[in-house]
Amino acid sequence: MPQTDALVIGAGPVGLFQAFQLGLLGLKVEVVDVLPQAGGQCMALYPDKPIYDVPGVPRCTGRELTSLLLEQASPFLPIDGATGQRPNLHLGQQVESLTQADGGWQVTTSTGWACQARAVVIAAGAGAFVPRGLGVAALDGASNLSHQLPGEFVAELPGDGRERHLGATPPDWAGQHLVVAGGGDEALAAVLSASRAAPAHRPARITLLHRRDAFQAEPEAEAAVRALIQSGDVQLVLGVPQGARLTRASTGPGSSIEALQLLGADGLPFDLPLDHLLVRLGLSPKLGPLTQWGLDLERKQVRVDTATFETSLAGVHAVGDINTYPGKKRLLLCGFHEATLAAHAIATALHPDTPPHLLYTTTSPVLHQRLGVKG
Ligand SMILES: Cc1cc2nc3c(=O)[nH]c(=O)nc-3n(C[C@H](O)[C@H](O)[C@H](O)COP(=O)(O)OP(=O)(O)OC[C@H]3O[C@@H](n4cnc5c(N)ncnc54)[C@H](O)[C@@H]3O)c2cc1C
Numbered sequence: 001m002p003q004t005d006a007l008v009i010g011a012g013p014v015g016l017f018q019a020f021q022l023g024l025l026g027l028k029v030e031v032v033d034v035l036p037q038a039g040g041q042c043m044a045l046y047p048d049k050p051i052y053d054v055p056g057v058p059r060c061t062g063r064e065l066t067s068l069l070l071e072q073a074s075p076f077l078p079i080d081g082a083t084g085q086r087p088n089l090h091l092g093q094q095v096e097s098l099t100q101a102d103g104g105w106q107v108t109t110s111t112g113w114a115c116q117a118r119a120v121v122i123a124a125g126a127g128a129f130v131p132r133g134l135g136v137a138a139l140d141g142a143s144n145l146s147h148q149l150p151g152e153f154v155a156e157l158p159g160d161g162r163e164r165h166l167g168a169t170p171p172d173w174a175g176q177h178l179v180v181a182g183g184g185d186e187a188l189a190a191v192l193s194a195s196r197a198a199p200a201h202r203p204a205r206i207t208l209l210h211r212r213d214a215f216q217a218e219p220e221a222e223a224a225v226r227a228l229i230q231s232g233d234v235q236l237v238l239g240v241p242q243g244a245r246l247t248r249a250s251t252g253p254g255s256s257i258e259a260l261q262l263l264g265a266d267g268l269p270f271d272l273p274l275d276h277l278l279v280r281l282g283l284s285p286k287l288g289p290l291t292q293w294g295l296d297l298e299r300k301q302v303r304v305d306t307a308t309f310e311t312s313l314a315g316v317h318a319v320g321d322i323n324t325y326p327g328k329k330r331l332l333l334c335g336f337h338e339a340t341l342a343a344h345a346i347a348t349a350l351h352p353d354t355p356p357h358l359l360y361t362t363t364s365p366v367l368h369q370r371l372g373v374k375g
Contacts, residue, residue, distance in 0.1 A: 001106075001114050001115065001116055002030070002114075002115045002116070003115070003116045003117070004028045004029060004030045004088075004115060004116070004117050004118075005022070005027035005028045005029065005117070005118050005119065005346075005350060006022045006027050006028070006029050006030075006117055006118065006119045006120070006121060006346055007029070007030045007031075007032065007105070007107050007115055007117035007119075007120050007121070008022075008029060008030070008031040008032070008120075008121045008123055009032055009095045009107070009120065009121070009122045009123060009124050010031075010032075010033055010040060010122065010123035010124040010125060010320070010322075011031050011032070011033035011035070011038040011039070011040065011089060011091065011123075012033075012038075012039065012040020012041060012042070012123060012125050012320060012321075013039065013040055013041075013042050013065060013066065013069055013320075013332055013335065013336075014040075014123045014125075014319050014320030014321070014332070014335035014336065014338070014339055015031055015033070015040065015121075015123035015319075015320070016031070016038060016039075016066070016069040016070060016072075016073050016077075017069055017072075017073070017335070017336050017339045018121050018123050018319055018339040018342065018343065019031050019073045019076055019077055020069070020072050020073040020076060021339050021340050021342075021343035022076070022121075022343045022346065022347075023073070023075060023076025023077075023370065024076075024343070024361070024367060024370060024371070025343050025344065025346075025347040025356050026347070026356075026370060027343075027346065027347060027350065029076055029077070029088065030088045030090065030115055030117070031077065031088065031089050031090065032090045032091075032093060032095050032107070032109055032113075033089075033090070033091050033092075033093075034092070034093060034094040034095075034110070034128040034129065034130070035091065035092070035129055036091055036092045037091065038066060038069075038070055038089065038091065039062065039063070039065075039066030039069075040125050040129075041062070041125060041126075041321075042062030042063070042065055042066050043062055043063060043066050044129050044283055045062070045283075046061075046062045047061065047062045047063040047066075048061050048062070048063060049061060049062060051065060051332070053331070053332075053333065054332055054333065055333060065332075075370065075371050075372050076088075076370075077089050090109065090113060092111070093109035093110050093111040093113060094109060094110040094128050094288065094289070095107055095108070095109050095289065095290075096108055096109060096110055096289045097289065097292075097293075098120060098293045098316070101116055102116065103118075104116055104117055104118040104119070104315065105117050105118075105119070105120045105315060105316065107120065118315070118350055119315045119316070119317065119346045119349065119350065120315065120316045120317070121309075121316075121317045121318070121319060121339075121342055121346070122290070122295075122302060122311070122316065122317065122318040122319070122322055122323075123318075123319050123320045123322065123335075123339070124287075124290060124318075124320075124322045125285065125320060125321040125322055126285035126287075126300075126321055126322070127285035127286045127287040127288060127290070127300075127322075128285065128286055128287075128288050129283040129284070129285055129286075130283065130284065130285075130286050130288075131147035131279065131281070131282075131283055132279075132281035132282055132283065132284050133279060133281070134181060134241045134279055134281070135241070136241050136242070136243060136244055136260075138243055138244040138246060139244055139257065139277070141255065142244070142246065142255055142256055142257045142277075143255070143256045144256040144257055144274075144275065144276045144277060145257060145276075145277045145279065146276070146277075146278055146279075147278070147279050147280070172201060173194065173197070173201055173202065173203040173275075173276060174199070174200055174201055174202065174203070174204070175203075175204045176203050176204060176205075176275035176276055177203065177204065177205040177206075177207065177273065177274050177275045177276075178194055178203035178205070178206050178207070178274070178275065178276050178278060179207045179208075179209050179237075179260065179272060179274040179276070179277050179278070180194070180206065180207070180208050180209065180278045180280055181209045181210070181241070181277065181278070181279045181280065181281065182208075182209075182210065182279065182280040182281045182282075183210035183211070183212075183214070183215045183216060183217070184215070184216045184217055184280070184281070184282055185216075185217045185218055185221060186280040186281075186282055187208065187210070187217075187280035187281070188208075188215060188217045188221040188222060188224075188225045189221060189280075190278055190280050191206060191208050191225055191228070191234055192221065192224055192225065192228075194206050194278075195228055195233055195234060203275075203276075205235070206228075206233070206234045206235070207234070207235045207236075207237050207272065207274070208225065208229070208234055208235070208236050208237070209237045209238075209239065209241075209260070209262075209272065210236070210237075210238060211238065211239070211240055212238060212265070213236065213238060237262070237272055238264065238265050239260075239262030239263060239264050239265070239270065239272070240262060240263045241260050241261070241262055242261045242262060242263050242269065243260075243261040244257050244258075244259065244260055244261060245257070245258045245259040245260075245261065245271065246258060257274060257277055258273060258274075259271040259272055259273040259274065260272045260274065260277065287300055290302075290322075293313070293316075294312075294313060295311050295312060295313060295316070295318075296311065296312035298324050299324075301322060301323060301324035301328075302318040302322050302323050302324065303323070303324055303325070304317070304318050304319075304323045304324070304325055304338075305325075306325045306326075306341075307341070307345070308341065308342065308345035309323065309338050309341055309342035309345065310342075310345060311323075315349065317342040317345065317346065319335055319338040319339045319342050320335035320338065320339070321335065323338065344356060
């Protein structure tokens with residue numbers, strides 16, 4: 001099992017800056033996030049919206065801030081030249097358990113990856129982002145239902161006319177009837193991507209399913225989808241999902257959806273047969289397993305000591321939107337401050353005989369060496 005000095009739960013802006021601060025103090029760090037990309041809310045909720053209150057950065061988008069934070073943390077979350085990946089940034093997996101082990105903590109994720117850490121920092125924001133569902137229990141576990149997370153679609157909105165695929169591996173939807181559920185940017189981007197996929201992967205039929213004939217999306221995306229509906233390349237179906245007809249009587253793995261059972265705007269029920277259902281209703285944060293770790297919680301937030309950002313569990317700290325203390329503000333700047341103090345507290349706890357001195361990145365040869373810069 002890999003061992004590390006500190007493990008950070010969450011690769012949002014605060015988790016990334018936490019990794020930088022820990023690395024700067026000479027500590028080994030691993031970072032885990034359930035999303036397929038780093039950036040937390042900045043990438044999941046507002047990648048292209050401008051932020052104006054990051055000190056020294058008059059204006060940057062959520063995506064730009066994420067990219068700058070990743071670049072800054074690169075000495076401690078380095079890219080492997082062969083794979084192009086950052087080996088100690090573990091994406092697409094949720095931290096499920098946190099248990100005491102050998103004077104430190106053992107963390108296990110949803111993919112079965114486990115790591116022993118001398119200290120843990122929870123930078124989990126409002127929780128792990130998970131896709132919103134249609135609220136139809138019968139759909140759970142169906143083999144022809146997917147959600148795919150939004151980062152994959154960011155570069156796929158209309159513009160350059162190039163043929164794009166959904167995700168890294170194009171889905172095999174040739175000859176199939178794809179139903180995309182949703183009326184926001186993510187659903188519309190999925191419809192556009194599917195309609196532009198290479199012929200070998202393009203669905204034979206694409207249906208956009210939404211509650212009403214109004215979208216909450218960027219005007220360009222809406223115009224492009226409206227054009228596809230007008231030309232008959234995409235069918236718009238209005239209805240509210242009530243249930244599903246499955247290939248097997250039982251739900252769960254192995255069953256697949258034959259048809260969605262909908263309630264139409266006229267109040268009459270009808271079936272929508274399909275081969276694949278892509279639910280694109282956005283993401284919602286869920287605290288999830290974190291509530292089972294024995295932390296002192298106050299209204300879904302973790303109570304911390306504001307000198308060290310340690311929680312009620314020794315060696316487990318919490319920074320950013322997930323924590324609470326008198327005067328707490330859910331702002332990037334506050335999270336960055338908390339990450340800095342947490343890193344110093346962790347370095348002091350791990351090396352009580354040689355606690356870290358306050359060193360400046362401008363002048364310290366030690367920090368220059370850690371950062372890989374020439375002074
Ligand atoms: C629309 C909008 C605009 C905003 N604008 C501003 C602004 O202008 N200025 C400003 O200062 N702030 C702004 N904010 C707030 C700012 O985005 C947050 O304060 C910031 O994102 C908090 O960072 P974080 O790293 O603590 O949490 P998050 O960004 O929420 O990241 C937490 C990460 O942890 C992951 N995670 C959670 N639990 C687990 C788990 N168990 N396992 C694995 N991963 C997990 C999540 O998937 C997520 O990626 C804005 C927020 C929103 C929604």
